[in-house]
Each structure stands twice: as C-alpha cells, then as structure tokens.
Amino acid sequence: MLLASLSLALVAFDSGGGATHCPDVKACLTDARVDRQNSLGNCGFGLSLFGLDLSLGGPECFGTVYTYPAHEICHGHANPGTLCLYEQRLVITAEKCECSRATLLGTGIFLPECECEFAGNVGTLEDFQTANCASLGQPEPGVRPTPPAAGGAR
Amino acid sequence: MKRTRLAGAAAGGGAVVLVAALALRAGCDGGGARQPSAPELRAPPAAAPGVDAAAGAPALRSAAAPADEAGATVPAALAERLARAARAVESGDRAAAELELAGLVATRARVLEILAWLRQQPAPPPEPATSGALLALQAGLLLAAQDSAQPGFSSLEFVELVLRELALLDPGLRRRLIALLAGARTAAGPALDARHLRCVLELRRTHPELAEELGPLLEQIGSALGGSARDQDLRRLFLEGEDDPALVKAALASLLASEPQLFLALAEELFALNKDDARLRSAIVQAIVSAAPVDDAAAMLARTGSVQFLTQAHVLGTRPGGLEALAREYDRLLQADGNARGRELLVAGMLAESEPVLRGIARLDPDPQVRVQSLLTLSARGAVEASLIDELRALRASGGPAQGGISTLSSMWVAENVLARSPGAARDAAREYLSELVRDASLPESERWEAWRRVRAWLAPGALRGVTIGTQVLP
Secondary structure, rough: HHHHHHHHHHHHHEEEOOOEOOOEEEEEEOEEEEEEEEEEEEEEEEEEOOEEEEOOOOOOEEEEEEEEOEEEEEEEEEEEOEEEEEEEEEEEEEEEEEEEEEEEEEOOEEHHHHHHHEEEEEEEEEEEEEEEEEOOOOOOOOOOOOOOOOOOOO | OOOHHHHHOOOOOOHHHHHHHOOOOOOOOOOOOOOOOHHHHHOOOOOOOOOOOOOOOOOHHHHHHOOOOOOOOOHHHHHHHHHHHHHHOOOOOOOHHHHHHHHHOOOOOOOOOOHHHHOOOOOOOOOOOHHHHHHHHHHHHHHOOOOOOOOOOOOOHHHHHHHHHHHOOHHHHHHHHHHHHHHHOOOOOEEEHHHHHHHHHHHHHHHHHHHHOOHHHHHHHHOOOOOOOOOHHHHHHHHHOOOOHHHHHHHHHHHHHHHHHHHHHHHHHHHOOOOOHHHHHHHHHHHHHHOOOOOHHHHHHHHHHHHHHHEEEEEEEEOOOHHHHHHHHHHHHHHOOOOOHHHHHHHHHOOOHHHHHHHHHHHHOOHHHHHHHHHHHHHOOOEEEHHHHHHHHHHHHHOOOHOOOOOHHHHHHHHHHHHHHHHHHHHHHHHHHHHHHHHHOOOHHHHHHHHHHHHHHHOOOOOOOOOEEEEOOOO
C-alpha cells in the first residue's frame, strides 16, 4: 500500500526528463479536535427560588458533538529531502447528546447528566505522511535526504 | 501588521479613524450600574450599608447562618452553609436545596459575602463548599437575569461584579466560574447576552493574560447578538480582535448579516492569511455559515475545500435556504467538473436532502470521495431503506474507487451507520454485509478485523464463532 503511494508520488513529481525533483516539504500534524454545536444549556438540577424556576449546576450539554481525528496535512512546510504523501482517509464521527437523569449506584438518587451516543460516521478527512525523497529515486545533487521530523510524521 | 492591513481595508480608507473613534469611552459599569463600594469588596465581608441580610426572605430566616455583630456571616458558618447547599443538590434533595440557596442569595450582601469568601480560598479550594458557592452564584445570576427582586442586582451589575472577581481567583476556580456564566440559561435564553459585551471586553483589556480563558463568554455573547444589537462596537470588536477566534466569531457573524459584501471579503482575506491558525479559520468559517447570505456561504465553504469544516457545512445546511444553496453550488461545481473536495464538503452539509438525490450522487459523481460522502450523509442522518446495503455491495463490487465504485473500508463506515441509525430490515442487512466481510478470506486481514470491530457489538454471542482471521479464531 505504502509502496504504491510512493510510486505514484514519484510519477507525480518527476519532471518528465527522468530527473526526480524533491519538493523538500513535510506533512504537519493537526491535533484531534472536538466541535460542539447546539448548546442545550446545563443539564442542571431543577428547583424553584422566589417563585422562579431555575436549573442549577450540571454539565453543559451540546446537541451534537463532532470528533475530528488527529491527522497530518500538507501545508508546504519546508523540510529538505522529504515530500508530503497521501496516506489514508480517517473518519469524522458525530454523537447526539441530551440531558438525562443518571442513577448514582446504590443510592437511589437521580442526578442530571449529559448523555451522548454514537450518531454516525459523518465524513472523512485526508491523512498525509512525510516520506524521504531518497526512497523514491535518485534525489537531485545537493539534496541530502533527512528522516521525517520527530512527531511530524508517522 | 495584519491588524493595520485589515483596518485599512475595512472602511475603505476610514477604518483607522473608526478604530480610534470607537475606543471604549465608558467602563464596564455601562452607566447606571451600581458599583460595590470598597468596604463591600473588602475581606472579611460585611453587609452592604442599609441592607438587612434577611430582608426579602422572611420565611427563610430559620435557615440563615450565624452573623457577627456587624451583621456579616461568619466565614466558617458561610462555608458550612455553602457545603450544605452543595450536598442538598448532590443528593437530589430539592426542598433542602431550595431552602439553602434561597437564604444564600436573598440579598446582595449575601452574594458579596460569597464572592469575598471565594476570593480568600486557597488552591485547591475546599469542597463541597466551593461547589455550593458556585451554585449560589449561578442561582443569583439566573434570578437577576429574570428581574427578580432577589438578590437585588440587575443582570448587568451581577455579571460585572462576578467578572471583577475573576482575575483574583485561583485559575481552576476561575475556569469553573467562567463555564458557569457561559452556560447559565433561563427560559428566555442565555443569561449572558449583548448587554454584557462591554464588561467582558473591559476585563479582557485590563487582563490580557485572561483573553483565552474568556473565550467561552465571548462566544456566548456572540451567539446572542441579533440584528438589533449590531452597532459600532462590533466593528471595533472585529477589527481589534482579528487574531482572537472568540472575538472574531462574536463580531463577524453580526457584521456579515448587516454588510455582507464588505465583511465577507474581509473574512475571506483573514482566512487566507491565517493558514496555520486552525481555531481562527474555524471561527471565521463558522461566522460565515451562520450569518452570510446562504449562496455566498456555500461558495466560500466550497472554496475552503477542506472537510475540516464539516461541522460548518452542517450548520449551513440547517439554515433557511441553506440546503438549496448547497445544492446549487454543488451543481455548479459538478458542471464545471471541478473542486472535488469542495463538492465533498457541500454534500456533507446536505443532511436534509432527499434519499434519491443522495443515492444519485453516490452513483454518479465522478469523484470516489464525494460518492462516499453522499452515502455517509444519507446513512448518518437517520433511517434508510434496506436496499441501500444492496447498493453498497454493488458499488464495492464495481471495481473500487477508480472504476466508479467505493473502497471496502468506505463501505464499512456506511454499513456501521446503518447499524446504528436504521432499525429492522436495514439493520439486519448491514449486519449481514459486515459479517460477510469478516468471513471473506480474500480480503486483507486488516479489513476483516475492521469489519469485525464494527459489527461485533451487533451480533449474537458466537455468531461468527470459528471464523479464522490470520492465526486467530473468533470466539
């Protein structure tokens, strides 16, 4: 699989004259991210003070929570002797959440909490990797292949 | 440098003057809000002059904490009372919680005592008294937001008072208090709204080290800014806060709604300039999909060409006319045979599109990832017909992504959605499809394990017992 990607990349940046040009760029890590949408407010404890109904405490709850996995992207960041290569697709998931009443085990007490459940694989994103140009063919004179930066490539 | 550039662009020549002219003249008090006197804020706390600590809650006198000769609650007694309130809430004892909290927020003097007590606590602050203090402050805020006679603050005064304390608190406690303010809601909506914008900005100005922590407050205020609240403050907010995601999001959405032509161009420039600032880019796109005209928003979304903004595509898809805008932009790009990643994002937002249209895209779009996205959109939003699994099987069998089909792994993601979201025959078909993949010895082991991981929770125990993957036999 990786070999196939490397071969394709070789074709992609071969100038056509047979000499391979190394783009000298690397993939950059993008952290995992959680997006929360549609706040439902706090899943609070309902009570009445001075004639007004209030909901106190409890976690803030969002109707939908999206999780984007950590992945690497190509933003053209310089790195001698390497290139940025497509590796795979990773899935973005969504959860649907709502306030519910949870039981404290053995106490008979019910407390509000925000309960989420898997709602689906809602999309995919591209994950790239850093590869040595040397592994794709003969680099141009003066280009010294370097190992991928620590933490910047898998 | 970025700021100067944007300021110049914003007003077509007059923005620098605008920024200067819009500098905040008033402080956080907003005019008319009562400032607590120094004695009120001094520790140990003392009751405000002329305020009867028990006034306003005569029926609750029995729950009042011991007071010293000046009428102030003794800190130790206050801590005990706060702890009782927290315990009452934690144990679900509604009557006790109401009694304790009503006593704690009956008057402004009591609220000031709680704030002073919080300020004096070491790190980490003692529990459960600290939780009780936060619950009491939340109750006070919600009462003030509903114009209750207790605790004797306007909403603006209350928030101002709490914000003033933030910089003095232990960081962990500060974060809890900010979360409390941002999440407080009455039946009429969030307790924090456009009225409180100046207070938060003033605090941000005087304590720039807190800027990031104040983000949730600005986001909350930003979401509450409606058309009538648009004013010059928002322009200044956007121009000054261009590198702060929360500020940008708060201001830009309103500005886009009032002057889309001017601010859409600015927003896109800001987006392009900040390639490496994911949070800021996300805030910009969020503001655009929330407030810009839907056709402009759909076009901009497609131009980003990044599924990083899938959340925003969903937001646009739920706006009136949003689905139609997404579909128009998709058709336009398809006819031009361009921007496959943009099309993928547009299709991600089509949650309200009909099943035949999404299945049509899954069959006919020239790009494999757009085809997969269409199936994910369809299967993740709710129940589908069982025939979708037949179509999935056919697409996978048609030779993979390059031949107009989809990959085995992609088909698993869709089948997993059907398992989770569709009951009855569709779920049975998805279960059978994934089980077939687990059994298929012609597939790579990694794909068979992937299928097993997704289906195992939906199988009866031992349903695939004896199937061998590599050297392992399934239980």
